[in-house]
Amino acid sequence: MPGKGHNDSDQLMSRPRGSASDAGHRGAREEKPWQQQGASGAQRGAAEGQATAAPRQPPRPHGCRPFPAPRHRGGQPSKHKHREDEEDEPSAEEEVVDLSLEWIQELPEDLDVCIAQRDFEGAVDLLDKLNEYLADKPVSQPVKELRAKVDERVRQLTDVLVFELSPDRSLRGGPRATRRAVSQLIRLGQSTKACELFLKNRAAAVQTAIRQLRIEGATLLYIHKLCHVFFTSLLETAREFETDFAGNNGCYSAFVVWARSSMRMFVDAFSKQVFDSKESLSTAAECVKVAKEHCKQLSEIGLDLTFIIHALLVKDIKGALQSYKDIIIEATKHRNSEEMWRKMNLMTPEALGKLREEMRSCGVGNFDQYTGDDCWVNLSYTVVAFTKQTMAFLEEALKLYFPELHMVLLESLVEIILVAVQHVDYSLRCEQDPEKKAFIRQNASFLYETVLPVVEKRFEEGVGKPAKQLQDLRNASRLMRVNPESTTSVV
Incomplete structure (x- = not known):
C-alpha cells in the first residue's frame, strides 16, 4: 500500500495548477501571488475594478468561482453604481449651478439692508430675481444652504409687513395706506394672509370711526353722520380690495363675510340709538330710509347688502310696528x-x-x-x-x-x-x-x-x-x- 500512496502523490504533483479538482482539494486556502500573476489580463482588470468599486468580499466557499463584473455590450462597464458613489461624487448637473455670482453671494446681506431700510419692493425684487435664476436649476446641497439663508430673510420680511398692516400703523391713511404692504405680501405668495390682515385692519378702522361719532342733537342727524361714515368706509374698502386682490378670486368670499360682520356692527350702533331710545315711528322710519339709501351706494361696485340690513333690522322694526300699533x-x-x-x-x-x-x-x-x-x-x-x-x-x-x-x-x-x-x-x-x-x-x-x-x-x-x-x-x-x-x- 505504500507504493500506491506514493503513486497518488506523484499524480497530484503532476496535475496542472489552478485546475478545478486542485481548487476543490485546497478548500478555502488563499491563492498565492504567483497564481494571481498567472491570471489573464482581462480577469486581472475585472478584479481590480471590482476591488475599487465595492468593499472587500468575504472568502468564497470551496469550489465556487467568482462572478465576473457586469458588462454592457461592446465591453463598456455598467452604469449601475453603488449608493456611496452617488452620495460622495457630485453629478454633472449639480456642477452646472453657479452660485459664485457676486449678486448671489451678497444676496443675504442685501436683503438685510432692504428690510432695515423698509425697502420692501427692493427686497421682493431680489427674491424674484433669485427664484427666476434657480427655476430651472437642480437642487444641490449649496442651493439648499442658500435657500435656508434666504428663507430666514423672507420670514423677517413677512413679520415686518404684518406689522405694517396692524391697525396702529395704518388707520389714519385709510384703505390705501395698506396697499404697499398688501401688494408685497401677495408677491411673496401669501395672498390669504394679506387678505386677512387687510380686512382686520379695515374692521378696526370702521369701528374706531363709529366710536368717535358724538351723539348730540336730534337722532336723525346722528344717523345721517353714522350712515355717511360707515357706508363711505365700506365703499372705499370694497374699491381698494378690488384693486389689491383683483387676481385672487378666492379672497372675495372672505370680503363678503367681512362685510356682513361690519354691517352687524353698524346695525348695533343704529338700533341702540333709534329703537332702544324709543323714538317715534316717524323718526325710526326716516332713519331706516336713510340707511337704505346709503346701502344702495354699494350697488355701484356690484355689492348688494340690502338683504343683510333687512335681516338684521327685522326684529327691531317688527317690535316698533307692534308697539306703535298698540299706542x-x-x-x-x-x-x-x-x-x-x-x-x-x-x-x-x-x-x-x-x-x-x-x-x-x-x-x-x-x-x-x-x-x-x-x-x-x-x-x-x-x-x-x-x-x-x-x-x-x-x-x-x-x-x-x-x-x-x-x-x-x-x-x-x-x-x-x-x-x-x-x-x-x-x-x-x-x-x-x-x-x-x-x-x-x-x-x-x-x-x-x-x-x-x-x-x-x-x-x-x-x-x-x-x-x-x-x-x-x-x-x-x-x-x-x-x-x-x-x-x-x-x-
Missing part, C-alpha cells in the same frame, strides 16, 4: 269711550282749510262732500282723528317695509281698523235716536267707502300686491248697507 289702539279706544256722536265745529275757516289739507295728504280726495256750512264738518271727531292717525301709521310703516314684514304690517292694520269698525257697528246697533243713528251711519259710510279703499290702495302701491284681508274687511260693510236696521254685527 294707536289705546288712543282709539280712549276716544271711543268719550264718543258723543256730534258734528265737528272747527270755529275758523283757517282750521277748516288746514283739515282739508291734512285729509288730502292722507289720500282722501272727496273730503269736501263731508263739510257743511261755515266751519262745520259732518263727521265725528273720533272718526276724523282715527283716519289721520291710521294713514300716518301706514305711511311710516311703508318706509320701514320689506318682504319679511309683510304679514306684521298687514295684521297691524287690520287690528287698528277693527277697533274703529267695531265701535261704529256697536253704536249703530245700540243707538235709539233716529237723528244720531243717521249721523253714525254717515260716519260708517265714510269709513267703509272712503277710508278703507284709500288704505287698501295705498298699501297695494307701497307693497306691490293687494291685501285680501283688507278686501274682506271692506266687503263686510255690504250687510250694513243692505240692511241698516240689522242688529247683527258686521264684524
Whole structure:
C-alpha cells in the first residue's frame, strides 16, 4: 500500500495548477501571488475594478468561482453604481449651478439692508430675481444652504409687513395706506394672509370711526353722520380690495363675510340709538330710509347688502310696528269711550282749510262732500282723528317695509281698523235716536267707502300686491248697507 500512496502523490504533483479538482482539494486556502500573476489580463482588470468599486468580499466557499463584473455590450462597464458613489461624487448637473455670482453671494446681506431700510419692493425684487435664476436649476446641497439663508430673510420680511398692516400703523391713511404692504405680501405668495390682515385692519378702522361719532342733537342727524361714515368706509374698502386682490378670486368670499360682520356692527350702533331710545315711528322710519339709501351706494361696485340690513333690522322694526300699533289702539279706544256722536265745529275757516289739507295728504280726495256750512264738518271727531292717525301709521310703516314684514304690517292694520269698525257697528246697533243713528251711519259710510279703499290702495302701491284681508274687511260693510236696521254685527 505504500507504493500506491506514493503513486497518488506523484499524480497530484503532476496535475496542472489552478485546475478545478486542485481548487476543490485546497478548500478555502488563499491563492498565492504567483497564481494571481498567472491570471489573464482581462480577469486581472475585472478584479481590480471590482476591488475599487465595492468593499472587500468575504472568502468564497470551496469550489465556487467568482462572478465576473457586469458588462454592457461592446465591453463598456455598467452604469449601475453603488449608493456611496452617488452620495460622495457630485453629478454633472449639480456642477452646472453657479452660485459664485457676486449678486448671489451678497444676496443675504442685501436683503438685510432692504428690510432695515423698509425697502420692501427692493427686497421682493431680489427674491424674484433669485427664484427666476434657480427655476430651472437642480437642487444641490449649496442651493439648499442658500435657500435656508434666504428663507430666514423672507420670514423677517413677512413679520415686518404684518406689522405694517396692524391697525396702529395704518388707520389714519385709510384703505390705501395698506396697499404697499398688501401688494408685497401677495408677491411673496401669501395672498390669504394679506387678505386677512387687510380686512382686520379695515374692521378696526370702521369701528374706531363709529366710536368717535358724538351723539348730540336730534337722532336723525346722528344717523345721517353714522350712515355717511360707515357706508363711505365700506365703499372705499370694497374699491381698494378690488384693486389689491383683483387676481385672487378666492379672497372675495372672505370680503363678503367681512362685510356682513361690519354691517352687524353698524346695525348695533343704529338700533341702540333709534329703537332702544324709543323714538317715534316717524323718526325710526326716516332713519331706516336713510340707511337704505346709503346701502344702495354699494350697488355701484356690484355689492348688494340690502338683504343683510333687512335681516338684521327685522326684529327691531317688527317690535316698533307692534308697539306703535298698540299706542294707536289705546288712543282709539280712549276716544271711543268719550264718543258723543256730534258734528265737528272747527270755529275758523283757517282750521277748516288746514283739515282739508291734512285729509288730502292722507289720500282722501272727496273730503269736501263731508263739510257743511261755515266751519262745520259732518263727521265725528273720533272718526276724523282715527283716519289721520291710521294713514300716518301706514305711511311710516311703508318706509320701514320689506318682504319679511309683510304679514306684521298687514295684521297691524287690520287690528287698528277693527277697533274703529267695531265701535261704529256697536253704536249703530245700540243707538235709539233716529237723528244720531243717521249721523253714525254717515260716519260708517265714510269709513267703509272712503277710508278703507284709500288704505287698501295705498298699501297695494307701497307693497306691490293687494291685501285680501283688507278686501274682506271692506266687503263686510255690504250687510250694513243692505240692511241698516240689522242688529247683527258686521264684524
